[in-house]
Amino acid sequence: MLRKLKDLVQTTVVDESQEKENTRVINLDERERKQTYHEAGFRDSTRNFGDKTALHICLQAIYAKFQNEEKENELKQDKYNEPYYLEKAEKETEIKTKSVVIDNFNEKIEKRKTAIENLKNEIADLPNNPEKYGIDAKKGASVKFWIGIILLIPITLYLITFYVSTAYSAFFKKFEIGDGLIQSILDANAFSKAWQDGPLEGMFVTFIPFVFMGLGFLIHMFSEVKNTTNIVKVVSLFIVTFVFDAILAYQIENNLYDLTKSIDSPEFTLAIAFQKVAFWGIIFAGFIVYIIWGLVFDFVMREHKEKDKIKMAVNERTGKIKIEKENLDTLENKLHELKENMETIKGRIQELNRLINGIIIPVKEYHLYASEYMQGWITSINQNLHGSLNKKQELIFECNEAYNVHIDEVGSNNDFQHRIFLSQS
Template sequence: MITDLFKKNVATAPQQATTSQSQNNYSLKPQETYNHWGKRICAMVDGSSLTLKAYLQKRYIEMYQKQANNTALQAAERQKIQIQIDQKRNDIAYLDKQLNDSKQREQDVKDEISKLDDDERELKSKVYEVNKEAKIKLILGLVILLPLTLYLFLFYSSTFYSAFFKDFGANANVLNSMFDAEALKKALEASVTELAFVLCAPIIFMGLGFSLHFFAIQKSWTKYVKMGAILVITFVFDAILAYMIGKHLHEMAVIIGTASLDSKYGFSEAVSDINTWAVIFCGFIVYIIWGVVFDMAMSAYSQLDLNREKSKQIDAKKEKLKADIKREQQEQNNLNVQIKDNINAIAELTMILRKTVIIQKPSIKLEMTNFFTGWTTQMNVLGMSQADQDGANDIFEKTVKTLLN
């Protein structure tokens, strides 16, 4: 086939190359590079595309025959391919070991999950068992929570009433503004609406405290943003109440003459007023403590059933183990893909090894490329059009693809 290709294309060489001398002119000269040879031939045939194709095929045939007749090269190439095959087989053996190890780890995890299932069934069959540690936490939490709740109810009902409805007298001060025992009575005497508004104040703040617990038990990272927003809202709410009470106390101080008539009570004055900070911290700090204790009590209540708590722990372990199984299965899939790739590579190398002749395609392509590079350089010198150069490049690409694929 290679010989027929040579005979077919040699007829396309210029008719001037019939004599021995002219043939030598078209041949590669001693110590002449393929790049220079390409320039010289291109100049001699004025960039003929048919001649380009013939010489590319000729060069391929010459190098093919040269490599085919080189017994040392053939032996070296076969040895190189055999080494690659042996390496691929070693890789497959190593990957098989990793695959078996992964399957064993997967089975071990499945056995552990099965044991946990048995433990969970045994727990569910047991009678209710109280978690003593959680019970103590719950009792302590309730003991602390009840007076704190009473404190917050009194504080926020009083501060709401003082901030929005109270008539401040000469004896008004920050203490009786925060803790007015008659706030609910006076609000009821004024109207049912006023009483309802005052009663809603502590409910609002306790609802914010419950929200803190609700967000705290969530698993998403956004819970921190939500908890931060709750704390900011509560602090701002307390600051507004403190400012309004402080402003009322300042106005009363002006009336009774303890403060000058031209004195003002704005933001900067509120910041430097100790009464403002007293109201804020007497409410906000206790609110934070109430929220923490409430969260502790709720957590203790959820852990009160010892069997259920142990069951939750088992479920958490099982979820982690299931994730381990997924990782092992993913690793097994990757290993199977690598093993398959190696098997396919061995099949391809074996097919090459069975061929009569093994050639070094990269070296042949390099020489053909050098020849064509010289050819295109000479085409520029001859001033040939871009269309002619594109046509020559197309011939080169198709010829190389046909011969070397």
């Protein structure tokens, strides 16, 4: 550990010493360059007799020379580009970080898509293999349910017809001699006749079938939970239904008996009714069919319950698909934003590469060297040209104007320090 610290201190000292040496060399080079430009100005002015036109051409030449010197001075170019190198490194690090994030988003998106596909497959397979997904439901529950519905509808219509007719015949119909058993039970106009007799008769006949259906519904509800109390209730309801049918049969048979009895005939009693085939025919035409209706109704309700289990499972998966799609949309939007941001960063890196590969000309610095050149030019005019002082001053004034025009052209009078010539690649 101590050795590592010594190496770190030694490395730091070496770096600082190198930086000081580089600064010393740069400062020495700047002094030499200024002297060189001053001498060049003096020499060019002497050769051209201080001519302002020649000055303009010479200034362009020294600017080109300055550009070439700056281009080949890698140390200074690297120093100028240091902020660009740092920014490029930051952007490249950001690109790597965002690439990892994008990979994670792509992985999450694929997982969401796979989850959605799996849920869709489960929804398609659930009705056929509910136990595969831990659902306690029978296969083909929907088919059995619809078969039960198809059977239940005509049986229900039969019971409504039967109980409307028997209720009307038992309590309100006026029998006539010659009416047989079928005519006594099944009256095609029982419903309309009951309402013609009065609203009470009409409502009684209309709603009595629903009493039996209500009893059937109660039987189904009690039979769902198997316990002694419910068994007693179910048996009691069957007895009540049977007794009700027996009452209807007894009343109809009594009405028929009254039409045919003589003076010597005994009063109609339950014992006599039990001996009548028609009595039992009415009971079984209603009660047996009612039992069949109850069994079919119970079967339909049980199948509906099975169907509901599958439906609930399907709805649950449908809800999950909706959530997964919402999450997928959110992920894809974020991924799109990340990719757009990455493209922006890549564009900035390309721009930084062009800046780094380009040439940076310190136009403010050039102003110093150009002024040294101009001083050498004016010194030559004052020392070497013959003529009056006014003529020399006039020539110096004209040369200063040419110099100012040149400085404006290269941008040394502007606020910016550097002028950048971008690389085309």
